[in-house]
Amino acid sequence: MPVEIDVDHVARLARLNLTDEERERFRTQLGLILEHAERVREVAADDVRPTAQPVPQSNVFRDDEPEPVLTQDEALAGAPEVEDGRFKVPRIIEAE
Amino acid sequence: MTEYEAVVGLECHVELSTRTKMFCGTPNEFGGEPNTRTCPVCLGHPGTLPVPNRQAIEYTMKIALALDSEIAASSLFHRKNYFYPDMPKNYQISQYDLPIGSGGHLEIEVDGQSRRIAMNRVHLEEDTGKTVHAGTTGRIAEADYALEDYNRAGVPLVEVVSEPDIRTAEEARSYLTELRALLEALGVSDVRMEEGSFRCDANISVRPAGQTEYGVKVEIKNMNSIRSVERAVRFEIERQRNALEAGETLVQETRHWDESKGVTLPLRSKEYAFDYRYFPEPDLAPVEPDGEWIDRLRKGLPELPAARRRRFVEQHDLDPAAARIVAGSAEWAEFFEEAVGLGAEPRAVANWMTGDLAALLHENDVSLSGGRVEPRHVADIARLVADGTISTAGAKQVLAVAFASGTAAQQIVEERGLAQISDESELTAVIDEVVAENPGPVEQFRGGKEGVIGFLVGQVMQKTKGAANPQEAQRLLRQRLS
Amino acid sequence: MGGAERSERHRSDLCDRTGHELGEMLRAGECSALELTDSCLARIDLVDERVKAFLEVTADRARDQARQIDERLAKGEERRAVAGIPLALKDVLCTRGVTTTCGSKILHNYVPPYDCTPWEDLRAGGSILVGKTNCDEFAMGSSTENSAFFPTRNPWDLDMVPGGSSGGSAAAVAAGEAVWALGTDTGGSVRQPAALCGVVGFKPTYGLISRYGLIAFASSLDTVSTFTRDVRDAAILLSRIAAKDPRDATSLPTPFRNYGRGMEDGVRGLKIGVLRDWLGEGVEPAVKSAVEASVGRLQNLGAEIDEASLPNAEYALSAYYLIAPAECSSNLARYDGVRYGLRSKDAADVVEMNMRTRGEGFGDEVKRRIMLGTYSLSAGYYDAYYGQAQKVRTLVIQDFQGAFERFDLLLGPTSPTTAFPLGAKTEDPLAMYLNDIFTIPGNLSGVPGISIPCGLDEKGLPIGLQLMGKHLDEDTVLRAAYAFEQDLGFADRPALIQEAAA
Ligand SMILES: [Mg+2]
């Protein structure tokens, strides 16, 4: 059974504007892909530990030593809009 | 009438005072021109990767150890995903179900009573940049646009979360005071609330006393001093209690503390619930400290404020209130111990420090290290009073002068002629004069009016411009009139 | 034929030689780095309008670099193996001052302020960058048709895809536009296009080459990998870029060293496990027979052959299509129109700006995977999807460990098919995903894998043979691949090249 997903909610979480056509197509395609992907539940038993990294390591750190920084101009070089040495964005409505 | 009980949990964010940021070598410094302390990593450039700062990990473990938290054998960084323009990657590297420290407690004191507040967790994450909401009115909701500065983005941030164990605004204040002192003693943060290196949010609910289930939880943000946390918690408890008494239903929400109005106000409600989609940060390996590493850190812990307080009470016989102040910070404790080390009586040193010295510092708005008074001054003053060289009044003068000039106490006593006259022959001459000039009172005293002695001693003091040792003067007067 | 003309002929095919051959020629003074670079640039001029391997050709920069190498060569100072050899970089690898787009509109104008570590190492070794190559947007795809700019074509047949996502790099090496190239392999994105373009594609152990400056698609799978004309070149290139990088916490604590030790020792006594399950349904007959013939060849060379299996590999594709999108949904969140790249204009507020920028800036496949990953990580689904997929990953790793107790190497096809026509699978994501069915297990487990040409199908399209080895046992993989390559003597080249040389 293809999986039913709330495309609007997911698109909102992912901050993706979708056209009506995309929304419909993704609803169908993602449903089919997830149906296929659900096969992972067939094999992965409770006693199997998840693996996040193909070659596990631990305690990889760096020393607390300063390194060169970007100048303000370099930092802002790619910015779509700038004001007073800062990145300018449209107003923020949402709290948090 | 139902009795209500408040349930408060505090969540503190502490910026660590490492030399560099959490995941890159960019210097970690407060202030500076916007976007001058960034590199491709902390600006979230494509292709960059985080590498954890060992010092930040150690600082976090020290905080956890100082709070008696358990250090996880294996701890993980997770990604907390949400969009906000002050966050360069639109996810925060944080910790989720495997924080560095779990459990533990912090001992606080309210009205001379000790209480243990249980800790929930100590975890490490990265700070965000800073947003300026620009526009005509200055109110966020009415801003025309926003500006982003990423100097602070990626600064190591430790989250210290208490259990909902706090019951009153006073306890909240004590908790924060204690935590700040502990962090200061560890030397891991500047703990300056006004600069944002120590920030606090509170979760508050109210329930009928005796009820075990929690009430409706409200989160309070935007408190930027310990005092404002105390005020906000007091206000919010009261607000919730009044609402419940009036039969209103409370809603789970986030409220904002308005410092000038002294009230909490609801934040604009969110359009949809946050869904952070936590998952293990694939760019980082787990933190797995061995016993040796933990032991080394544990052995290196300095004496913490609570232990110091206990020691001052036991070893120096201070009363708990004085001990709390004197042991409250490393600066004060060191000052105290140095003065005591110079041979002064501990209780006297504590009295001078918590009384006149604290008042002078407060009036002049300086810190102990910012003033000119040194432990030697206080030790000398205590000793000079104890051996009768100067009076308490004279000592106050010496302290005030030393505070302003830094001059040695002995020198001040000499220059200002503050030494008391205790010499018998000198005093006897003055007493003779007083007896001769006041026949009436002398008769009254001899006639059994005991109280008149005070008047006669006062005359001696007047003639010596206050320099006579009053105890000695009285003894000699009695001897002369008997 | 006059002398000048003969010399011109000679120069124009410099770009078709191997890196090690050219290195010797440079050091012997038989050609200059500038001549060699010009030879590649001339080839690009000649064929790239049709192949479309490059998003940007850095001709001036390449010539400047070449002149510097020639100065060192003239003084006899130049001994570095990669010095003077023209290289192409997939456009997901950051190059300071050179636009790096990831094949995406959202980064169409992005100029990185830093170099990725592999390029930094190569540049320091005197490598010459001829350009940035086309790829599927953010490396998501198996045909290079998901590039926001244009599809790349297979030099063997311009109606066919070159594979992907590193199709531009594969095609560039196959067509003589670069001597060698770097790509990235997340689910087969180097091995599969190498197979489809008839070149050698080598994905080393995860963590052996730094990912710093590789624009992330799926962090726990992304592996910088090489395209070369032969196995010896793969060893040379790898030796220059494989070492611990303090800027990548997942890079392994290994020092620089020469890979390909004992490469000429042959396969006698090596135990090679043949993945029989990978030669069944869905595998083209030509691929099947070429791989079977390869097994026979290795056996004749003295390898001990037996059947092997990875029982959970059939679930690997499903796990991959949960893990990779989940990581991608988070990795690509930074493209929000605030700090760099595209910004959609005139949005009323920042949320609308983010949504429109991303809606306009990302292509179909990227959106699909971001949606998939966002969904599978969202509240209530994590355990069912991402959590389960990471468990499958454990099982796949255990399968490899089990197999490597019996075998030194595992063998199978690289891809179930040879190159397919443009447009053939673009409407069916699941069919496209099946291209990676034999390469994905190597990414989930992080083991080294190589694809080497092992023949042509009936249409004259190349077929790839895949060999996989134990973690950090690159030497054994290279040794077997080299023995096979020497024995087979695969000498076919795309018709395009013969045409160019004519
Ligand atoms: Mg936090």
Ligand SMILES: [Zn+2]
């Ligand atoms: Zn930085």
